[in-house]
Amino acid sequence: MAEAKNQLFDSDLQELAQLFKALGHPARLQILKFLASKNACFTGDISDEVPLGRTTVNQHLAELRKAGLIQGTVQGVKTNYCINPSVVKHLEEMGKDFFDGLSIIECTDC
Known part of the structure; x- marks a missing residue:
């Protein structure tokens, strides 16, 4: 049902929402920062770099x-x-x- 409702929005918004969703956990952000800090591909156990168990890290990697x-x-x-x-x-x-594209207006009445 939720998938059908997603179709009501343009493809750019759907794509951006999926990417934001993937960034929606601090472990995933830490994994990305770790990989970026290597300036190369990393072969090893990323669970050594994130304070979570190997199975949980593998789910975030997925x-x-x-x-x-x-x-x-x-x-x-x-x-x-x-x-x-x-x-x-x-x-x-x-x-x-x-x-x-978002207009940021100071709200004095909020």
């Missing part, structure tokens, strides 16, 4: 992959994680356009 914000490739028993720069850049542009 959400970030589903949104396209990160890429993961399997190398043997390890997964190589990278930020997807084109999707992050697209998010940056869409977010800027969205927030630039």
Whole structure:
């Protein structure tokens, strides 16, 4: 039912909402910051970098992959994680356009 209601909105808003949803947990933000700080792909256990259990971290990684914000490739028993720069850049542009389009007015009666 919720999926059908999403169709009432234009595709840009739907896409932006999905990306914002993927960013809607501090663990996911920390994972992105960690990967960005490496300036390269990371092969290892990201759960060592986030104060959550491995299973929970893997669920957050799956959400970030589903949104396209990160890429993961399997190398043997390890997964190589990278930020997807084109999707992050697209998010940056869409977010800027969205927030630039909001009129911010001081409310003196609020």
